[in-house]
Amino acid sequence: MATATTEAPVEIGVIPSFDVTIRVRRFNPEVSEESTWQDFHVTMYGTDRVLDALHKIKWEHDGSLTFRRSCAHGVCGSDAMRINGRNRLACKTLIKDLNINEPITVEPIKGLEVEKDLVVDMNPFYQAYRDIKPFLIANDKPEKERLQSAEQRARFDDTTKCILCAACTTSCPVFWTDGQYFGPAAIVNAHRFIFDSRDEGAEVRLDILNDKEGVWRCRTTFNCTEACPRGIQVTRAVAEVKQAILRGRA
Amino acid sequence: MSVVIETPRSRKRPGFNLEKYGWMYMRLSGVLLIILIFGHLFANLMVGEGIHAINFAFVAGKWASPFWQVWDVTMLVLALIHGTNGMRTLVNDYAEVEWIRRTLVWLLWIVCATLIVIGILALTTFTPCGDASSLATLAKDGANVASLCTGK
Numbered sequence: 480m481a482t483a484t485t486e487a488p489v490e491i492g493v494i495p496s497f498d499v500t501i502r503v504r505r506f507n508p509e510v511s512e513e514s515t516w517q518d519f520h521v522t523m524y525g526t527d528r529v530l531d532a533l534h535k536i537k538w539e540h541d542g543s544l545t546f547r548r549s550c551a552h553g554v555c556g557s558d559a560m561r562i563n564g565r566n567r568l569a570c571k572t573l574i575k576d577l578n579i580n581e582p583i584t585v586e587p588i589k590g591l592e593v594e595k596d597l598v599v600d601m602n603p604f605y606q607a608y609r610d611i612k613p614f615l616i617a618n619d620k621p622e623k624e625r626l627q628s629a630e631q632r633a634r635f636d637d638t639t640k641c642i643l644c645a646a647c648t649t650s651c652p653v654f655w656t657d658g659q660y661f662g663p664a665a666i667v668n669a670h671r672f673i674f675d676s677r678d679e680g681a682e683v684r685l686d687i688l689n690d691k692e693g694v695w696r697c698r699t700t701f702n703c704t705e706a707c708p709r710g711i712q713v714t715r716a717v718a719e720v721k722q723a724i725l726r727g728r729a
Numbered sequence: 730m731s732v733v734i735e736t737p738r739s740r741k742r743p744g745f746n747l748e749k750y751g752w753m754y755m756r757l758s759g760v761l762l763i764i765l766i767f768g769h770l771f772a773n774l775m776v777g778e779g780i781h782a783i784n785f786a787f788v789a790g791k792w793a794s795p796f797w798q799v800w801d802v803t804m805l806v807l808a809l810i811h812g813t814n815g816m817r818t819l820v821n822d823y824a825e826v827e828w829i830r831r832t833l834v835w836l837l838w839i840v841c842a843t844l845i846v847i848g849i850l851a852l853t854t855f856t857p858c859g860d861a862s863s864l865a866t867l868a869k870d871g872a873n874v875a876s877l878c879t880g881k
Contacts, residue, residue: 656822695748698818724749 494524499574500582501532506593518582523574529562530569546597556644560597561586566646566706588649604645607661611669611687616680625677635674638667638716640709647703647713653696660696663703663713670716673729681729689724751814758807765804789857798852805848813841
């Protein structure tokens with residue numbers, strides 16, 4: 480039962496399988512105001528990710544289970560969720576890397592309103608992103624290529640990796656209690672433009688983030704850096720924006 | 730379970746806000762307080778006879794010196810504002826009702842201001858040499874102060 484290889488000799492190319500309990504935080508506003516835990520017992524393989532388990536549950540156990548996913552390969556940022564108490568992408572978390580002897584808990588990310596099961600209302604998150612003007616601001620006409628050296632590009636390389644999955648922002652204890660805080664993701668994306676040599680809107684963005692709900696809310700707890708599935712040094716980026724505001728320029 | 734978040738956030742006064750200065754204050758006062766507090770502990774607990782030297786006379790002797798007066802006043806003011814500002818941040822984080830938040834923050838600053846006033850008064854108006862009866866008490870406590878007061 481534990482593995483497929485206990486009875487027969489090991490076959491080359493066979494992927495070991497195991498039984499695992501997935502404990503999902505269910506919420507359906509049409510049924511109850513309260514959310515509840517529900518256990519699902521599934522047989523998974525060593526190559527399976529938490530997303531595969533959720534698919535299996537949805538397709539074979541309970542079709543009402545609701546969650547977001549698009550590319551399923553860690554690029555689109557749709558399936559950030561709280562797995563075993565940590566924010567991760569379900570599509571990048573191998574089940575075998577978790578403790579399969581205990582139930583694996585899957586919850587929606589915290590701090591955003593839950594709409595159903597693992598789906599949260601991402602609008603406040605996107606609004607914070609829009610507020611920092613996530614586009615190139617340049618005064619000259621785009622008549623020729625805007626040149627940039629490799630060093631200038633490297634200055635903000637880390638923050639270009641963001642996929643807006645909200646894992647960082649919803650791991651931030653300040654955001655949990657104060658939903659008006661811009662949150663690390665918005666600051667990371669502001670950083671991406673503030674330190675871009677081609678961009679001329681640094682002052683505008685620094686002014687936006689020099690706000691009661693801006694970078695000064697950050698308590699440097701590093702939850703965001705730990706949560707980022709892209710390995711962005713989020714807290715470092717926030718600190719660099721703070722320094723830029725103190726200097727008055729990028 | 731669910732948290733309701735109002736959007737979009739409204740910005741009041743662009744360009745200037747106290748949060749930035751609050752943040753800078755915490756860092757600057759933090760560095761100074763490390764020096765002041767450990768200096769204070771070293772002078773009181775390590776130098777000379779160490780902790781056994783601490784009595785009324787020891788304190789009176791310290792506060793007779795303008796150096797320690799300035800040291801202690803600086804430490805008092807920096808630490809109280811540092812602590813109050815930290816508490817204010819916590820209140821801002823966890824008080825969800827606006828009037829409660831406002832009241833708590835006001836209370837914090839009133840307590841802070843009161844403690845600073847009392848502390849500075851104690852430090853600046855402190856006179857170990859009062860009337861004759863208090864001198865007698867002093868003599869028991871430490872010969873230093875008694876001699877300091879009587880001029881012997």
